[in-house]
Amino acid sequence: MTTRAVDAAGVEHAKAERGARIVSLVPSLTELLFALKLDAQIVGRTGFCVHPRDKLRHVPKVGGTKAVKLDVVRALQPTHVIVNIDENERDTVEQLRAFVPHVVVTHPLAPQDNLALYALFGALFDREDEASALSLALRAQLNAAAARAWPRQHVLYAIWREPWMTVARDTYISAMLRLVNWHTLPDVPGGETGASRYPSFDLDAEWLTRVERILLSSEPYRFTTQHCDALSQHARFKGKRVQLIDGEMVSWYGSRAIEGIAYLVDYARR
Template identity: 55%
Template sequence: MTYIDAIGQHHNTAPDARIVSLVPSVTELLCDLGLAPQLVGRTGFCIHPAEAVAAIPKVGGTKDVNLDKLRRIAPTHVVVNVDENEKPTVDEIARFVPHIVVTHPNAPRDNLALYRLLGDIFAREDEAEALCAAFEREYALLQAAPRRPNRVLYCIWKDPWMAVSQDTYIAAMLAEIGWTVPQLGEARYPRFEWSDALVRSLDQVLLSTEPYRFTEEHADALERQLGKPVRLVDGEMLSWYGSRAVRGLRYLRELAEG
């Protein structure tokens, strides 16, 4: 049997694979599937679970992969993501790595297919099904949580200010509790300027702890500036798919419950 990734590529089961993950959230997922001993490379942004990844060699970043180091490691499989990794780099890697597994979750429930894809390819089917069951339990609890519609601006950067658009995994997560984000142009992660009209249209502003390291001090200062509620939120819980999404659903429920 073969298994199909996000761009339609077919993969056979490879229980003895030598895996490099270029996606932080997928690195965490692979470790939670019991595959840490087979991970032979990761990015410097792959920081969870800390104890497991400490022993895995770094091969650069998500965008600036050290191709020479990757060649020396000689993986059989490299796991990438449509949003996180640049296509020219992935195309270059494909010249010397036999199998490139492409991932692209766009909404919370896409995690179920992601768990099963990686579980099937790397012979961790039981572990993947256990994660699916945990996800479904948290998802059912989330569906039963109260929904208070909010129009929120989810900020990921400042100088320049940047937010997420409606066509993002983060927006899909927030939509699970009835929170919507404005569309500030065609970009998925648009730059924007604060304006009276924008501020009036919002119920609250969310400052993410990643990729920009917003703090409570930023939130307090911006709240004074805008005269609107500003909340610091855990960016990993809202933007990391993979096994982190199980905890992310619980975090969403806590946001919904206030």
């Protein structure tokens, strides 16, 4: 049975022709396209698309995930542009629709959603076998994580400082952490806007007293051991575990999720 290529916006896309030209505006999905062996069809990417490094050198940049250079994209004459609801601005996406035949919208909110993502790209770009192999590998990692009894913990996952920012419960990052029974605080849903999905907070917030473990991410803000040491000395966090964590492993969906789950399981066991 042929899999329908329906994206996160509910748009059904016909199978791409052999000469499809793809621009990816989502770093983790650029990596997925290469994992699906679509190297020859990737004609553009953002400056934040950095994996796989050895294969990206000759792929033209089209700006950032937010500051997309539409004139550069237009000149590349893509048949498909890959976007994400969290990563890319809605206005940019609407402008792309005016001259790109297929704008493929993605929005994975949990590691299990990568299965549908693999199936979508596999069906769209005639890479069903490669997509199936990724799905098998992901299911194995999900099963390995579920096979362990993880103690429940409340965690703070910090992604920025000045102002301090964290993640809401319905983000992909929070869903990843729940694989090892870590639950992010504050206990709020994110909704649809960036500000609510990635809320700011003050270090004197009352809910911080419930936090048992503080995770400082390597991206988008690059936290260091100095930040760990400083927070460890803060009155609110004395005696609590403050650690650095690889943000790419926890927040990148696509093919990286397979390695990311294995990383998280190992990290939680330490």
